[in-house]
Amino acid sequence: MTRSPLRIGHGFDLHRLEPVAPEGTGRPFVLGGRAFDHPVGPVGHSDGDALYHAVTDAILGALGEPDIGCLFPDNDPRWDGADSALFIEAAAQKMREHGFTVGNLDATVICERPKIGPVRDELAANIAARLGCPADLVNVKGKTHEGVDAVGEGRAIEVHCVVLLCGLAE
Ligand SMILES: [Zn+2]
Numbered sequence: 001m002t003r004s005p006l007r008i009g010h011g012f013d014l015h016r017l018e019p020v021a022p023e024g025t026g027r028p029f030v031l032g033g034r035a036f037d038h039p040v041g042p043v044g045h046s047d048g049d050a051l052y053h054a055v056t057d058a059i060l061g062a063l064g065e066p067d068i069g070c071l072f073p074d075n076d077p078r079w080d081g082a083d084s085a086l087f088i089e090a091a092a093q094k095m096r097e098h099g100f101t102v103g104n105l106d107a108t109v110i111c112e113r114p115k116i117g118p119v120r121d122e123l124a125a126n127i128a129a130r131l132g133c134p135a136d137l138v139n140v141k142g143k144t145h146e147g148v149d150a151v152g153e154g155r156a157i158e159v160h161c162v163v164l165l166c167g168l169a170e
Pocket of ligand 1: 013
């Protein structure tokens with residue numbers, strides 16, 4: 001990888017939301033490592049944590065590494081129902097191996113419910129703990145989709161994330 005003191009990465013993730021099993025195929029709603037008591041949950045091979053997935057892809061993208069789907073294929077039974085903390089921690093490990101540390105990270109969660117505002121600090125702290133960086137380098141904010149399209153109708157959750165990585169002195 002060409003050495004650059006700063007590298008930026010972008011991550012995006014979306015999961016369809018369905019009634020939680022046994023009523024439907026949704027998994028229990030988990031976001032940023034936090035469980036929510038919610039009637040619908042993400043459909044996905046792992047635990048479906050869209051925030052952890054977007055953060056993972058942002059870091060991998062900054063490093064020029066293959067994305068989360070390449071590293072943890074959704075046809076591999078090892079990742080069936082997996083705790084997505086595994087993925088974000090694997091990305092953090094690669095970041096350290098490449099000699100980088102988190103400059104700062106900003107994520108936007110888009111869903112109608114649950115409300116993200118009241119728990120944004122907790123979600124940011126969870127991400128920071130997984131990445132091994134101070135919590136104030138991580139920002140999480142919530143938005144709704146104004147009732148339009150699948151996200152606005154509560155049938156999907158979407159997360160966007162950008163991260164800046166800073167190279168450590170060699
Ligand atoms: Zn995902």
